[in-house]
Amino acid sequence: MDQQDTKPHRWGMAIDLDRCTGCEACVAACHAENNLPLSTPDSAAKGRAFHWIRIDRYYEGAFPDIKVKFMPVLCQQCDEAPCEPVCPVYATYHNAEGLNVQVYNRCVGTRYCANNCPYSVRFFNWFEPVWPEPLTLQLNPDVFVRPVGVMEKCTFCSQRIKRAELEAKQESRSLRDGEVQPACVQSCPAEAMVFGDLNDPASRVSRLAQSGRATRFMEDLGTQPKVFYLKRGE
């Protein structure tokens, strides 16, 4: 049993746009894992649907040789996150493991962080979420149901990271690469998404991050996102 790893993890993700088919299995998996509130036709029309990860479409060219690029967008857990300095109560901050944590019970709901996020990946609980009985039985006990008036966003499934870390600690070993997988990465049929520790150069995500095809979304804003998109095509 190797001794426990000393260097803290720095979680990151690589999404291979050449593999992504835009089938939105990740969107459904995220709903299943993180107790996202159900939207209704009315609340969706008012722009209040919750999708912590969404697939953006960028069309290039015109019919007949038109192409579309699918772009899964989720919280990029930026190292220089614009949403962190503006929160007046430290409800969102950057923890040692490189995650941009949203502390639900600390948030007072000024929503400044959502304005400042260039990726528009933050969602606000305008109402108390409600699930008609017996759908509440499906709620994941590892994840808190956010009350009304609180901001929420993708957490890289911090509950799965926490559970894996506790298991590794119990067996006093370090986390293996690929042992922790957020719900979206786990469910992606085309295996386009890879999650891992960027501090560990041997991990698959680090190798993909250094590959020639890797770029980062709106990197010029200086947010230093931690999701690497691998270019589509040759």
Added chain:
Amino acid sequence: MLLTAEFLTADSTVQAVSALRAEGFSANDIELFSYRPLELPEGMLERRSHISLAAVLGALVSGTLTTAFIFFTQHNYPLVTGGMPLVSGWATGVVSFELIMAGAVAGVVLAFLREGRLLRRDGAPPPALKDDSAFLRIECPQESVPRVVRCFEVAGAQDIVEETETE
């Protein structure tokens, strides 16, 4: 001995004051009561005022307090901010500026209240003000009373009242 005289016009008051000053009475023995601020020629009744000093003092005090407060919270008040810096340069600047200004305002107001003796007023009760007249009061030893009375009459005082200080 306290002498109070009532004057109907601003000029007579000014004449009386200049006469008293000519007689060599010091400025802080003389006090003028009126419903409206009377403009006196320069140096006639100069009142040393420390309000601007108080303002600067207030600003300095609140400035040091704020920075001390910030360093105290930064270093030994163990705050849980998830490793985020508690304070950054610019933000401290803005917040300190505001609190310094608050300190200055506090300084000014406190100095005003103290100098105007608006909170605690000892000594003889002020004369009952009338709408359109001013009262001049002077505190002088017994022997110089006649000289003061003469100055008042020359300036045209209406009625002069003598009181003994009731300590």
Added chain:
Amino acid sequence: MTQRTDDFEVPLWRLGILLSALSVAGAIAAVQPIEFPHNKHVAKGLDCIDCHITVDTEAAAGLPSVRKCMLCHSKFAKTGPGVQKLLVYSKQRREVPWERVYMFEPEAQVKFQHAAHIWAKVECKTCHGEVEKMTVAQLAVRHTMGRCLTCHRERHATEDCAACHF
């Protein structure tokens, strides 16, 4: 039978506890349906983990089901007022409605990991007081964030908000 948070409506008196919790309130004796004597059981050689079985594996410490109590109480120690009540519950196949003594407010959204603390060799009494001397468990130690943090600081444990609120 541990968490009954979802049906725990916020009545006025609970709010009173909430406020008095902020003040230095003495130990509030929780009124339990059965006067369970911890001291007697410990005296018999039982250890905490024998009834709270999942304390070293899961986040929740777990409370024994009435079935476990009946393992012994159906064979010996069948007398005594408490045991009679226990038999009633067991016959109706109903769990004993234990009153929660230690609880973080639901709004605090704290995920307390018993297991992690047991692995870190934290004694039960640091947080729950001398339960083996008590009959019914009393609120001996007020679980405030300040107390948790100071202890975490002493032992150089994590201060990451996501450690408890995630």
Added chain:
Amino acid sequence: MERRSFFKIIGTASGGMLTGACGNKARQIIPLLVPEREIITGAEEWHPSVCRECGAGCGTIVRVMEAERKTRQGNENVRERIAAIKKIEGNPLDPVSGGRLCARGQAAVQALYHPDRIRGPLKRVGARGEGRFEPVTWDSALEIAASAVKKAVDKDPARIVFLTRPEASNRSAAVASFLRALGAPPASTTGLCDFEIERQAAEVVFGWRGLPVYEIQDADYVLSLGADFLGGWVSPVFYARRFGHMRRGRPGRRGQLTHAESRFSITGSSADRWLPVRPGGELALALAVGYVLVTGNLALANVAAGLRNGFASVDFERAVKISGLPAEQLRQVARDLGRSESPVVMAGASVVQSNSLDAVIAASALNLLLGRIGSKGGVIPPVEASIAEFADSRAHTVNLLRRLESAELVMLDSANPVYAQPASAKLLARAPAIVSFSAFIDDSSAYADLILPDHASLESAAVVVPDVTPDRALTGAQPFVHPLYDTRATEQVLAELSKILGRALKIDTPEDAFRKLFAGNKSDWSDAGEFAKYCNRQGGWWTESSRSAHASPRFELPQLREAEFQGGAAEFPLNFVPYPALQFGDGSGAHLPWLQELPDPASSAMWGLPVEIDPKTASRIGLKNGQMVRMISPSGQIEAPAYVHPAAIPGVVSMAIGQGHTHYGRYASEQGANPLTIAAPLTDPQTGAFAFGATRVRIEKLSQQDRLVQFSAVDREPELHRR
């Protein structure tokens, strides 16, 4: 401090008296039952299961944790700690899902805890199609059902119609034996999304029984002709995984994908080159490519002469005109096919046209030309079923409307004919007796006289032979969650019915199915019982299996012909292409809220599907994105919001199938429009499959305001930069 306490503070503060911990209001303590089996709070268990949402039969693992449920026992509110399913994920050991799952698989958990699930047997009170029922007990329900079946058997067993899903499982075996016991014809499907055309074509071209397996992960050039394999054709997760591997799985090699479909589908958007073929032009395209292969001697030398002459005699010019693609593009595709090392042609009909069978046959034949049968990266035969009995009992498509006309008794098991072929609604209304085993009151079971509700798929035992699997597979699941309501598994109900009718019926549990498998491999297990336990724990049994890759072509190439369309070109100028949406399939997934609010892969629309129109047609009738339009076809008209799809083929209007249910739970009822209502009731002659793509429509603009709810609509960007 919580919001309600804030109000209380204001209340009490104004009341002046904040008393703290006194006035111990008697809190009503709800008793808690002792759970049957030990459930540890916070611990998670993973149980293998199988996903029944579509025919693919992906193996899944299900996360079970503790949850608390309030029920009434007698006259008392009682709480019980039950094992509840929290999430479904792919079973890493299963060759079909490989640990992955599509959106429908993930959302299946909502079907288990759906608020509108039927909670006990129901008897119809209102008129047919109204959907008003009253609860009855199981005994009386079974009595009524038995009498209905007896009456139908006495009259004419041949006129009993049993509609079920196209699946080879222990249930299909039970249904088959039940119908055999009654002397009734075998079960059939609704004819929508059951891929009968692909099966028939494989039979004709290769002589294989079942769907061919395309080894695209080893291919370096894939031409998919009409098969939207990434978007809901046959086995989306299986082919998506292989597509991912084809693209970036092999260091240094990147497979090319060319997709030909009459719509910019998901496969079209992931392809390197999309061939916008005219609706019904797939046959022409296949024959044209075959012609170029043969005449440009790119095909294999030892191709059967009949086949070679067949392709050689194709009228290339006319084929090019019918396909609507430039000739040079067809030649280029043929050249790529000929020159690439391991090409493969995936033939399918996601959108069924009247000539789809011929098109699939011609496209499959291209594989013969290129000699790709059984070779690496080519097409391999379907593995012979692990349990023959299951495979034989698979329901086949037969002309639904003709069968229903003379139906004496209609039995519905997870089939929704009224939605799949709306024309069948009239026939159902006339049917003497209808019994439904559906778990929800959907469009068809609203017509049923009696509903004997089935368990939710996650509550019932299931053993499934997946449609498309590389090795011999049998995926199974033990029930590991207590049924929530007073429902019974359909197999068990059929067994009880047959018992009442005096005919014994043997139902296979997963245990028995795995024991049958044991015969095949005695090697490393001592007895069948232990082997079955192992399979149950694993979630199924999968073995490598070699198989004879010979193909005995005994067919002659179909003639080039255009597809017929209902509606004249003058009065109905636009082609109408309804297509099975990835998230709703044939409409059976519409009742799940997660799928309703899932942004549609094509238009990112939520809670309602738009009709996709190309920018030129839209601007011609002055239509802006999101406005309501009415589509009129010879068979009816529907209204839906318009989505100006930048990549739609001019003159071809497409709409996803899934919305427009009259009854299907609170999330799907009266939501959106069902495109199949205006699809012409044409069927494919040989297979009886519903040719829902063979319709022409006319479009009228309705309202001005934007009624389309899109989550992330990007097509506005081009307008932005025009200025």
Added chain:
Amino acid sequence: MATVAEIPDPRVRTELWRPLSRAGSRYWIAVTLCAVIVAAGLAAWGYQIAKGLGIAGYRRPVFWAFYEADFVFWIGISHAGTLISAILRLTHAGWRKPVTRAAEAITVFALMIGAILPLIHLGRVWLFYWLIPYPNTRLLWPNFRSPLLWDLTAIFTYLIASSLYLYLPLIPDLAQLATRSRGWQRNLYRLLALKWVGSDRQWHALERAMKLMAAIVLAIAVSVHTVVAWDFAMAIVPMWHSTIFGPYFVVGAIFSGIAALVIVMASLRRFLHLESYLRPLHFDNLGKLLLLMSLLWIYFTVAEHLTIWYGKQPAEYSVFESRIYGDFAPYFWSMVILNFVVPFMLLSIRRLRSIRTVTICAVTVLIGMWIERFLIVVNALSRPRLASAWGAYSPTWVEITITAASFVTMTLLYLLFARLFPVIAVWEYEDVAHG
């Protein structure tokens, strides 16, 4: 040099103090009406707390809308009071005398309303005390790097400074009033007048204090509205993150402040019959100031929009385009007309500048400035960088009720103030009776 000899006729004092003694029935009708609307606003807020922010029109990506626009608007209005009275006091402008107290009163009341609005826009307002750095057992602290907390400190300081700036010159008046009123008003005035006896020492101290306070309040006022502007400028939202937001907001603040002042002066003049005290001269000067600020405002607006139009950065340009050509165009162009074209037409020609026209311009400017704040907040948010997250916002009755209630609260506070305290400082006025 005014001499005490020409004791001004008692009419001046009686007229200025007439509203304090009795209040007509029309006054009470107005007060109750305003109170009803304010109650409606509070009820709407209560309903929003109970139900959640969803009942307002907020959505993703427009997370800030009416309440934040109102907040900037009311903090803007508050600047006119102090700025004008402070500047005029520092420059010894004679004509300021009757204007200062009314202006200071506007400041204090507008600030009160402006300070409540951030509470209304909070998602969980019952936890607002977490924004205040109070020592707590949980060792938690507000994040002073957030512009929202700069707002908190700035508005807190500004509220205290401007209330004191209003209160100090009130003391002499209250001392005189104490002798002339009866009952509870007497006790109130005596309490507030502290130990004022009219000694020249006190006059001298008051004079010195007000001079210094004017300078400090001026500095605070400018800093407050810059900080409010930095709420937006610090964010990297396109068309928020621009360097001229600080001065642009300060100019906007003075501009809308003067307009508010003109409206208040006009209404005081009409309802309290202060025609002889608020003479056309005052309105003429205020009109000139309004024109000056209008020009400054259009200068800043053009500066901002021209640079964005010329640069054509895609992110900024999409917001610009929606503002100039797109769905926000009607608001933008009506704003430009209301804020620049109307004042410029009416005020630049001397002959046209009368009390009526200045008031009309003031009303249009106020409306225009509210639209400007609404545009800045909502337009930039509705077009974030990613086109996939664009979204159109539309208010609901809750926001409209609360915005209306904020205007009516201002009138209600002003009605009560005019009833309790003299709107024009008697001692200040007589000091220059013939100036």
